[in-house]
Amino acid sequence: MGMPPNTLDLPVARQGCDAALDRIRAKVESGERLSIEDGLTLYETPDLWSVCEMADLVRRRMHADVAWYNVNRHLNYTNICALSCNFCAFARKRGDEGAYEHTIEDVRNEARSAAESGATEMHVVGGLHPWHSFDFYTEMLRAIREEAPSIHIKAFTAVEIVHLARISKRGRDGADGIRTVLTELREAGLGSLPGGGAEVFDDRVHDEAFKGKIRGDAWMDVHRIAHELGIHTNATMLYGHIEGREERVRHMEILRGQQDAALQDWADSEGIDTTQGVVLTGPDELYKGNRMPTVETCERGYYQTCIPLPFIPDDSDLEHLYGPSGLENLRTVAIGRLMLDNIPHMKAFWIMQTLPLSQLMLQMGGADDIDGTVVWYDITKVEGCGTHQETTVSDLHRTIREAGLRPMERDTLYRPVLRNGAEWTVDKAIQ
Numbered sequence: 001m002g003m004p005p006n007t008l009d010l011p012v013a014r015q016g017c018d019a020a021l022d023r024i025r026a027k028v029e030s031g032e033r034l035s036i037e038d039g040l041t042l043y044e045t046p047d048l049w050s051v052c053e054m055a056d057l058v059r060r061r062m063h064a065d066v067a068w069y070n071v072n073r074h075l076n077y078t079n080i081c082a083l084s085c086n087f088c089a090f091a092r093k094r095g096d097e098g099a100y101e102h103t104i105e106d107v108r109n110e111a112r113s114a115a116e117s118g119a120t121e122m123h124v125v126g127g128l129h130p131w132h133s134f135d136f137y138t139e140m141l142r143a144i145r146e147e148a149p150s151i152h153i154k155a156f157t158a159v160e161i162v163h164l165a166r167i168s169k170r171g172r173d174g175a176d177g178i179r180t181v182l183t184e185l186r187e188a189g190l191g192s193l194p195g196g197g198a199e200v201f202d203d204r205v206h207d208e209a210f211k212g213k214i215r216g217d218a219w220m221d222v223h224r225i226a227h228e229l230g231i232h233t234n235a236t237m238l239y240g241h242i243e244g245r246e247e248r249v250r251h252m253e254i255l256r257g258q259q260d261a262a263l264q265d266w267a268d269s270e271g272i273d274t275t276q277g278v279v280l281t282g283p284d285e286l287y288k289g290n291r292m293p294t295v296e297t298c299e300r301g302y303y304q305t306c307i308p309l310p311f312i313p314d315d316s317d318l319e320h321l322y323g324p325s326g327l328e329n330l331r332t333v334a335i336g337r338l339m340l341d342n343i344p345h346m347k348a349f350w351i352m353q354t355l356p357l358s359q360l361m362l363q364m365g366g367a368d369d370i371d372g373t374v375v376w377y378d379i380t381k382v383e384g385c386g387t388h389q390e391t392t393v394s395d396l397h398r399t400i401r402e403a404g405l406r407p408m409e410r411d412t413l414y415r416p417v418l419r420n421g422a423e424w425t426v427d428k429a430i431q
């Protein structure tokens with residue numbers, strides 16, 4: 001017996017499309033910004049495949065067949081933290097089993113090893129250590145800079161920056177202290193900020209899951225000031241714990257609004273119509289110059305990539321929760337790609353999404369980046385794996401190629417990298 005006839009005269013993959021998505025599809029195709037209601041519809045529709053199809057359309061407009069990865073090294077310099085966020089399985093108090101704090105000499109050795117292995121980036125974050133002085137942090141950056149002059153240092157989440165502004169007693173007020181601390185960290189070697197610690201921008205969720213940590217407005221202040229100083233940053237969203245889907249969509253809208261401000265001058269110079277914000281995801285004819293900002297074309301800092309992070313309950317105070325499913329992870333990355341129309345990159349962070357699911361996100365979920373080789377990562381450990389969480393460049397290549405995409409190594413600022421073993425340079429020819 002053959003296949004039943006396709007009575008709707010549609011491609012088989014489109015059968016079962018949710019009509020509620022038609023209006024959203026029209027917006028995506030024409031490059032119109034999606035609303036919060038659209039974001040909620042994308043979450044509620046049973047037609048996940050159409051959501052992915054739209055995200056993939058946008059992703060291909062922005063990145064064609066390229067999928068980015070990097071050769072990096074994560075360093076968690078301490079897990080001792082003054083706070084005790086409910087969802088956190090990483091933090092320890094001094095004297096607790098498993099508590100650690102690296103010395104400057106440890107950091108120096110790690111930087112040397114990273115440089116020798118050809119890493120282009122060190123990603124440095126840790127707990128809010130109760131006794132380190134501000135000088136420890138500038139000394140740590142200088143040690144990395146001395147041992148690995150060409151490595152980009154991406155370091156300190158916004159909560160760490162606020163902590164450093166407090167302990168350093170810099171500045172006349174909160175904003176001035178943050179500005180001064182960021183300036184001094186940059187002088188010591190800081191290249192950019194990672195996007196951690198954003199969690200979900202909602203006061204109810206904050207008070208239930210990470211009370212004591214900075215609220216969303218303080219997180220945004222750090223990134224706004226960094227952007228004003230020309231420092232690039234990333235943005236995360238930790239989802240799948242006690243927040244709802246609407247809170248996720250609102251989180252995305254807040255990020256999108258801040259990115260509009262960061263990109264306004266660049267968009268004006270490119271002749272991009274900004275009446276509905278700076279939309280980078282539309283069809284080619286909307287863009288007269290560059291579709292996307294680069295570190296060469298945009299003087300201000302901006303969000304380079306969004307990294308949706310699924311909550312992993314193991315060993316946290318919220319261990320009774322399930323955490324998000326694979327399909328919810330795929331849907332969230334795809335919706336992120338569609339809603340965050342002014343953030344150039346969408347990352348499937350393989351450490352938390354797993355490599356197989358990240359591959360699916362690259363192929364059909366709107367992701368264009370899979371992060372890097374990582375090596376050491378202590379913040380979360382999927383399915384009980386240890387701190388050593390490393391993958392190889394050939395594994396990343398295979399993952400990307402099997403998804404039908406072309407692997408492209410990048411540096412932290414998304415410039416293509418030319419590599420010969422451990423030697424590398426930024427490939428200016430194809431920027």
Ligand code: SF4
Nearest residue numbers: 081083084085088091
């Ligand atoms: S999430 Fe960050 S601030 Fe909160 S306890 Fe963990 S390490 Fe500390």
